[in-house]
Amino acid sequence: MFAKRGRTxxxxxxxxxxxVFPNPRHEKGFDGLVAVGGxxxxxxxxxxxxxxxxxxxxxxxxxxWWSPDPRTIIDLHAVHVSRSLKRRLATGQFTxxxxxxxxxxxxACGDRSEGTWxxxxxxxxxxxxxxxxxxxxxxxWSEGRLVGGLYGxxxxxxxxxxxxxxxxxxxxxxxxxxxxxxxxRLGITLFDVQYLTPHLARMGAIEVSRNEYLERLxxxxxxxxxxxxxxxxxxx
Numbered sequence: 001m002f003a004k005r006g007r008t009x010x011x012x013x014x015x016x017x018x019x020v021f022p023n024p025r026h027e028k029g030f031d032g033l034v035a036v037g038g039x040x041x042x043x044x045x046x047x048x049x050x051x052x053x054x055x056x057x058x059x060x061x062x063x064x065w066w067s068p069d070p071r072t073i074i075d076l077h078a079v080h081v082s083r084s085l086k087r088r089l090a091t092g093q094f095t096x097x098x099x100x101x102x103x104x105x106x107x108a109c110g111d112r113s114e115g116t117w118x119x120x121x122x123x124x125x126x127x128x129x130x131x132x133x134x135x136x137x138x139x140x141w142s143e144g145r146l147v148g149g150l151y152g153x154x155x156x157x158x159x160x161x162x163x164x165x166x167x168x169x170x171x172x173x174x175x176x177x178x179x180x181x182x183x184x185r186l187g188i189t190l191f192d193v194q195y196l197t198p199h200l201a202r203m204g205a206i207e208v209s210r211n212e213y214l215e216r217l218x219x220x221x222x223x224x225x226x227x228x229x230x231x232x233x234x235x236x
Contacts, residue, residue, distance in 0.1 A: 013038030032068035069210035156221035
């Protein structure tokens with residue numbers, strides 16, 4: 001599971017490499033980059049998430065595997081909902097679903113003018129995880145149109161949110177609120193958003209050390225949730 005220590009560069013994974021990653025606790029000096037190469041097979045992806053590692057790379061590069069320090073999470077009991085967003089949620093303008101348009105959400109998350117890391121290989125890999133029951137999407141609709149959403153990976157009682165999008169004001173915020181409240185009631189105990197952004201900070205995201213994150217992740221994997229039992233909840 002873990003590669004040997006004592007390197008001066010991130011661990012290189014050739015094609016067909018064994019299912020192995022470096023221990024993130026021991027990785028320093030690479031800005032969170034712990035490994036390069038390998039593949040996006042479901043088994044390798046799931047191992048990575050169990051170890052607190054995720055892929056993030058651009059077209060034309062090797063697969064890059066990351067475990068940043070610090071790591072950003074959102075306390076499921078402390079998500080901040082502004083007054084204006086509360087009013088928007090109360091209007092009933094949006095409707096919500098989950099796992100109804102996984103591929104469409106991923107594609108919308110990758111539709112960015114500045115370029116995207118959601119490449120065809122990533123689409124295929126996470127679609128496979130979705131079909132296996134490990135990756136999930138939450139959708140926001142307005143008048144029958146998909147206007148917002150997010151997707152992520154569930155490991156035990158941890159949910160790693162990968163990306164979100166909106167094509168209408170407040171739709172991504174609504175997606176985040178519905179996702180967090182629904183997952184909290186399902187039994188999710190750790191909600192990972194990887195890196196801190198101003199948008200996430202306004203919703204209550206905080207940074208914790210990588211070691212603390214890994215401890216929380218290990219604890220969250222001692223149990224599991226059943227997404228078949230999830231009920232959408234956007235009320236306070």
